[in-house]
Amino acid sequence: MNDRTTGDRTGEPSGPVAPDARLDGVTRAFVAHRNLLFTVAYEMLGSAADAEDVLQETWLRWVGVDPGTVRDQRAYLVRIATRQALSHLRALGRRKESYVGPWLPEPLLTSPDVAEDVELADSVSMAMLLVLETLAPTERAVFVLREVFDLGYDEIAEAVGRSRDAVRQIAHRARAHVAARRPRGVASAAEARRTVEAFRQAVETGDLGRLLDVLAPDVVLLTDGGGVVRAALTPVVGADRVAEVLGRIGAALSLRPAQVNGDPALIVRLDGEIDTVLALRVDDGLVTGLYAVRNPEKLSYLDRETTLRR
CATH class of the missing domain: 3.10.450.50 (Nuclear Transport Factor 2; Chain: A,)
Structure with missing residues (x-):
């Protein structure tokens, strides 16, 4: 999976952190992947504020997990964040139904190195996020995890609660949908x-x-x-x-x-x-x-x- 992020958000997670050795390890794992989790949530939601809420909810669930039962911490955290983002995405859909005028993603400052990564810059651009708005919630999650972050179908299946074969079909459908609407050309x-x-x-x-x-x-x-x-x-x-x-x-x-x-x-x-x-x-x-x-x-x-x- 590509560790792509849209900014330099590090720092400690919000929420109570008890001073014991187990929790220190849990905290380190969360901080190490915080940027990635934020970017996954933001690309699914188009809202930085909601992405921060997803991080908070992910942290609260992660802190209750026994690290000894987790084989791949990054995949596990992405799975938690994806499920929380899906819940937010469905709630956002209901709010947008009564939104006054055009709905645009919440703007996010990005560093110059993001602009030079053409593929990542395209995935978080206003134009691309508006295309992703035309996908159903699960389709959007599958597209983001597969096309932007290159997760395997098995990992995505666990994250969205679908079978591997179903995820492959969703990914194919979402890819075709986005390709037909993707903005063409990128200026230097x-x-x-x-x-x-x-x-x-x-x-x-x-x-x-x-x-x-x-x-x-x-x-x-x-x-x-x-x-x-x-x-x-x-x-x-x-x-x-x-x-x-x-x-x-x-x-x-x-x-x-x-x-x-x-x-x-x-x-x-x-x-x-x-x-x-x-x-x-x-x-x-x-x-x-x-x-x-x-x-x-x-x-x-x-x-x-x-x-x-x-």
């Missing part, structure tokens, strides 16, 4: 930086002509306000319409480049507070997709992350 890091910088300057200066030059004719803007803050309730399609919306950002807002979900992004602040996280998809030197997360509930985790990194 240098090309993405150039395009994003030109985009940022055009927005900050209000230069409509320069903005139109960098937007693809069929560019799509999705804005997630969750019914809490102002946001478009349907996708905004086309360079002219998107440029009109972006033209309202104004000089009062500051735009700082960042790496979010493996994509180039801009963190938009108003009076020092995060107002919007705008992730960009770049193809052939043009911005083809814009994902604007404005729901304050979805910005709180990233706000804490940026505060810690200052």
